[in-house]
Amino acid sequence: MFNELYRILYDHYGDLKWWPSSSDDETVIGCILTQNTSWKNVEKSIINLKNNGLLNLNAIKNMDAEILKKYIMPSGFYNQKAVYLKNIADAVIDSYGTLDNMKNRDIKNISNFLKNIKGVGQETLDSIMLYALNYPVFVVDAYTKRFLKRYYNQNFTFDMIQNYALNDLKKDISMLKNLHAMIVELSKTYCKSTPQCSECFLRTGCKYHNSIKNSDR
Ligand code: SF4
Numbered sequence: 001m002f003n004e005l006y007r008i009l010y011d012h013y014g015d016l017k018w019w020p021s022s023s024d025d026e027t028v029i030g031c032i033l034t035q036n037t038s039w040k041n042v043e044k045s046i047i048n049l050k051n052n053g054l055l056n057l058n059a060i061k062n063m064d065a066e067i068l069k070k071y072i073m074p075s076g077f078y079n080q081k082a083v084y085l086k087n088i089a090d091a092v093i094d095s096y097g098t099l100d101n102m103k104n105r106d107i108k109n110i111s112n113f114l115k116n117i118k119g120v121g122q123e124t125l126d127s128i129m130l131y132a133l134n135y136p137v138f139v140v141d142a143y144t145k146r147f148l149k150r151y152y153n154q155n156f157t158f159d160m161i162q163n164y165a166l167n168d169l170k171k172d173i174s175m176l177k178n179l180h181a182m183i184v185e186l187s188k189t190y191c192k193s194t195p196q197c198s199e200c201f202l203r204t205g206c207k208y209h210n211s212i213k214n215s216d217r
Contacts, residue, residue: 002168009182018181019131024099025056027132032084033075044074061089084119091117138165139180143187153207
């Protein structure tokens, strides 16, 4: 199911090379900052931290919370996000020292560890697991649910999407990373809240588009 979808999306998008970051620490910081805001706003905060040499978990752990709030202000909800960033920086450094030390371990243990950090919800957790720590999970966000419902004319649960993605892509980490990236890209350009079906390259195989087309006859 998803392997055929992957192929069609890949023919159009290729490798989008997600997550757009230069280190695992930056990925984790980005995963927290992107909650409830656009990536454009996150980028401004990332630049603020980078320009001051603070784009890593050690710096986040040790810096003054008020200064952190100032740097991440462009991402919105900065009081809350400063707490969340400090929570995850403290937890990772106190328990593992570095993100590298969290890789190649029992996936359930790492997932449970992250789940217990305040500020790490399901989507953030899966993004960190996949993009920063290279565990085979799939990120199921609102874009993914909306797109799959339209494309297959089927209501998928979170577990169904996870299972299809992991089985069909054979737990291939780079494919799991890229499938989510391609769905986000598609959802921002074509499969928006009002879908732009007439311009969409998926329209021939899309059940939603075909049902609209048939009802117009
Ligand atoms: S054809 Fe329309 S509904 Fe289907 S994926 Fe494209 S934009 Fe979404």
